[in-house]
Amino acid sequence: MTAHLTGTREEWLEARIDLLAAEKALTRQSDAVAQQRQALPWVKVDKTYRFVTEAGEAGLADLFAGRSQLLVYHFMFGPDYTAGCPSCSLIADGFNGIHVHLANHDVTLTAVSRAPLDKLVAFKRRMGWSFPWASSATSDFNFDFNVSFTEEQERQGTVEYNFQREPQMDWSSNPVVAGFAAQSGTTAARYLRERPGMSAFIREDGAIYHSYSSYARGMDAIWSMYPWLDRAPKGRNEAGGMWWRHHDAYEAPAPETAMFPHSCCG
Template identity: 70%
Template sequence: MTTHRTGTRDEWRAARLALLAAEKEHTRRGDALAQQRAALPWVRVQRPYRFETEHGAASLPDLFAGRSQLLVYHFMFGPDYRAGCPSCSAIADGIDGAAVHLAHHDVTLMAVSRAPLAKLLAYRTRMGWRFPWASSHDNAFNFDFNVSFTEAQQRTGDLEYNYARDGHAMDMAPPPEPVAQFAASCGTDAATYTRDRPGLSAFVLEDGVVYHTYSTYARGLDGIWSMYQWLDRAPLGRNEAGVWWHRHDEYSEAS
């Protein structure tokens, strides 16, 4: 016996048409938000960041790879991690397919993390990804874009993430079980794990000058976490009771 409300086809159609109206309004609101996002003022990037890539040392303009727009996924992979964050890994599973199309629309899509390049490339090979991944191990890029923090900032609570200083789940003591669980899966402790955070930043290159145009963090990343876009359309929705996802090579054959 189903636990969900049932009805006739006519009842379903009436409810679906009501939902369609709400979905269309949501789409229109999303279009308006995209315009508002694009209208944000650009901020000139002043620091001369240097990254390590599989093709050698690179500046921030070099990361554009000849295009005028750059999207950076701030992948949680700190210098002391032994593996990348499982949540970031789930998001990254959707990058390769999109990156091919974006590259033909004047946009480079890539990941940047603080771990040394050798660790990043080894993990990329393990996961079967192809997208470009740069190491910011020796520069302040992650710190300047509010996705990495020092031990001193952790101790004093003097950090800002997702445009707020009023605390985040990652800053709770003791850490929530999912944070401790993910930290262990990355081969580190919760404090070390949470010194890096997920995010997405956008940049534009115009007349040789790089400008920062947008950044989003935390639940702002839902839109690029492709598995959730599918789950939101499945009969039971997200249907979550704690952490259920793993790196794609860690699921059992029975799953």
């Protein structure tokens, strides 16, 4: 018998209506936060950044692809990685279905990483992705937007991530970090010199402005998996640690015929 609370349909409905009030309050709060986010002052981008894309060399303005708004996902794929970060890959799995819709609403969505373009293209093909992905290997873009760090910054304890100075820590023995680093084909130290994040830009009257950036759990909302897990009976169910991997690295699920034998399906 389950250890979880059980009840009648009437008791469930009463509890669900109570929860609905909390969900509606959260929705209204989310709307208010979105307005506050959009009211942030814009900062003009005067520095020249160069990228390498599948269409050739590009500047930041080129990444807009003719639209007025640009959303950049800072994808953890360092120069020495052999594969993209599993967490970033999970997030990017949700981009294929939405980047076309965003493009038709005056918003370009692109990923940017420090790995050379040939690595990005090869991994993109492996994952079956279609969204644009640019290499920032030849510019300071990742460093200026606080998602890439140097070994010297680590030694000096001057890594600033998620709007705060990060305490010096030895992550080499952390099994989660070690596991993700191994899946990315790099060491734990090199893995953590790249960090996830997203940044928003707008182009107006020929000028480009930075409007927003978010890091770490500030990006929970763009993990397409989590809104579903938060509604599953066991929630995120991550007491055993970070469980995900590249989508082509899971064991193949049992065929449907094993779940629904012909004898019961007619």
